[in-house]
Amino acid sequence: MSQSNPRVVILKTGSTYPSIKEQFGDFDEWFVQGLSPGLDITVFDAEAGDLPQDPADWDGIVVTGSPAMVSDREPWSEQAAAWLAQAVQKAIPLLGVCYGHQLLAHALGGEVGYHPEGRESGTRCVELLHEAQDDPLFTGMPASFRAQLTHKQSVLRLPANAILLGRNEFEPHQAFRVGRLAWGVQFHPEFSEAVMKAYLGVQAPDLEREGFDPQAMRDSVTEAPEAAGLLERFSALVKKNTAD
Template sequence: MSLRICILETDVLRPELVEQYQGYGRMFEQLFARQPIAAEFSVYNVMNGQYPPDDLQFDAYLVTGSKADSFGNDPWIQTLKAFLLDRYQRGDKLLGVCFGHQLLALLLGGKAERATQGWGVGVHDYQVPGRAPWMSPEVQELSLLISHQDQVTALPENATVIASSPFCQFAAFHIGDQVLCFQGHPEFMHDYSRALLDLRQQSLGPVVYDAAIDSLGREHHGTTVAEWMMRFVAHNR
């Protein structure tokens, strides 16, 4: 039986990228199609006020990345936080990526803010200090495409770190069997990352831009993380 995942899309792509990539919801659907656990998806753009009807049941809710700040005061962010807190209190499983990772950390007692380290872009490597039964296939080091200038700087007190680097200490965490979050973008493709880097080349500066472009020659573990997410959702279901 397929897992049912609600994707809460928290951004609209830049106009010049929409035709090729459509949106983050579509990117996640394509990502999860490449891992072995059957799942079906419903996408709601919460930035535009779209939410699932109350009578629809899902096995998990996934919060995507966004250009917005997780600590921002935009009305749609406040609405989303209230929705997610309600789901959390009901015991639903929650997944977060980038903005979603930061928002869930904030919502559950952690802290997220503009990072003193500056922009993180390109392919980034993380140590994997912990192991959980749903972290299969097993890897010693995790590589993911990233694009963020904000970071989680304090975790909720009941959270466990599962990926860390000197640049980003709290790059992935879980809270029991209920919350799983990643700062990196498993759904990104190299060409989409390249397009974002080119659009931001001026603001990134030559050193950061050139290093990020060089890193795009390497593979990343996006499909592995997608499988971890689906195994997490299926675990103790």
């Protein structure tokens, strides 16, 4: 029966902290939970050099976050970037998250590096721009919504022809689209409230050194249903694109 379902590949670009993995599972599992059950999902470990053959073999592509840094240009990461560039060229629906967002931008000629103001972590607001109103993925979403975030690197410059869709006061490139069907989002639609709190717990010593108040950040974590709903939206888009 699964053969009639759209085929989606998750490119796993790393793993979460061991203590979080033990309690909540790993990145790919969170995406599987958030995506529609009506998809036939396969996970490839891109960090281990495991990539699918032709992007056109898939109806949709999701790229996870990673503790790695895109600017390090590790061989596995550069190979994955080249593969993503092919996927965009072939107009395969694609959603890159955090590292995946940055890798997509890098793959298409954008610039990725450390954010000049440091780390962004916790539950923050994302503001959608006018261009998101008729975007196939973001249409109908509220102009501002909460999202879970944790990153040190950012897309410093978008690829040519990319359309900026979302931002906030800290991060000017929270969401973009390139071509018809490829999106990058800096925020984490796959993070639950509990996972976000767990991240801030693990990061607490670093956060203190960087001048943050980790406990206040944990206390301010809330659910982010609109951001989380992006995975179901992407699932619906893949299904529609496959049916068309």
